[in-house]
Amino acid sequence: MxxxxxxxxxxxxxxxxxxxxxxxxxxxxxxxxxxxxxxxxxxxxxxxxxxxxxAGAPSVGHETIYATWLALGGATAPRADTGVPALVAAGTTAATVHGIGDFLLDELDYIVPARKGTRLPGVRLRIRRLAPDDVLPVDGLPTLTVERTIADLVDLGTDMSLVAGTVRDAVRAGKLLSADRLAEHLDVIGRRTGCEVAADLFELSGIRPEGFRGD
Missing domain, CATH: 1.10.238 (Recoverin; domain 1)
Structure with a gap:
């Protein structure tokens, strides 16, 4: 038995x-x-x-991220009407999953399509409407793409020097697949703030990603 x-x-x-x-x-x-x-x-x-x-199963890196996703019902919750998984790693959590940036995970950050409560400590759930191409699985965990992750960090008000370091890591690791896609995400933020976010971020990072068509 x-x-x-x-x-x-x-x-x-x-x-x-x-x-x-x-x-x-x-x-x-x-x-x-x-x-x-x-x-x-x-x-x-x-x-x-x-x-x-x-017992005997190897522990994955940053297991708390994956275990919390499961505890929140990530494996069983129905997808949003856009087809996006109901629980997506975001912000510094997504950056950590991608292996870019240097962040202290004092809070785990996930995006949900509708209001969802939790009693789990150290967990933030944010309501956002995501498109299917904003998300990809990383080792089976639904996660914001690298481009969307970087833009999300900016949108959250993360220290720009840390975001610039994240950009450098992504470029050097070959994980930034579309600089123009990143610029599009950043331009949305720029229109709200009146800043040239993409150009400023790439200048601060000291890297001009291949394919970026900014002025």
Whole structure:
């Protein structure tokens, strides 16, 4: 029976970084009390509120980001009417997932299509309407694209020297796929602020990305 239970959980966990939630376990007939007993026996490990890792499964980098996404229902929530996942890593959280920038993650940031509450500490949920090309999966986690992430950092009022460092990291790693797409996102912010955001940011970064057609 124990082997069957572990096999059921394993099927779920192998889809998402070796992790699963209590809600997902319930769909295959495994109750919370049973999970508690399995955790006490060392068969699974609790990594966040309502989220467990299979024993022996490797821990992914920045596991808290992925575990929190699961705890918030990211794996089961229906997509927005635009087809975008209901929970998307954003801001410094997205930058960390992409491996660009140098940020201290004192808060995990996700975008949702409609109002959503949470009691999880250190989590910010922002309502934004995203287009499908604003999002891509990074190791299976729905995340703002690099271009959209950088613009999001600017929009949040992040220190521009830190954003410039993020641009440098993205360019050097070959992760900034469309400088003009980034400029389009930044121009939207510029029209609100009256600043030449794209040109100023690229100048501050000391890098003129290939393909940027700005003056």
């Amino acid at each position: 124990a082997d069957v239970t572990l096999a059921r959980l394993g099927v779920i966990a192998e889809q998402r970084w070796g992790l699963f939630t209590t809600a997902q376990a319930a769909t295959v007939g495994i109750a919370r009390k049973q999970l508690s007993r399995m955790a006490a026996a060392g068969a699974i490990e609790r990594v966040a509120h309502g989220v467990y890792r299979m």
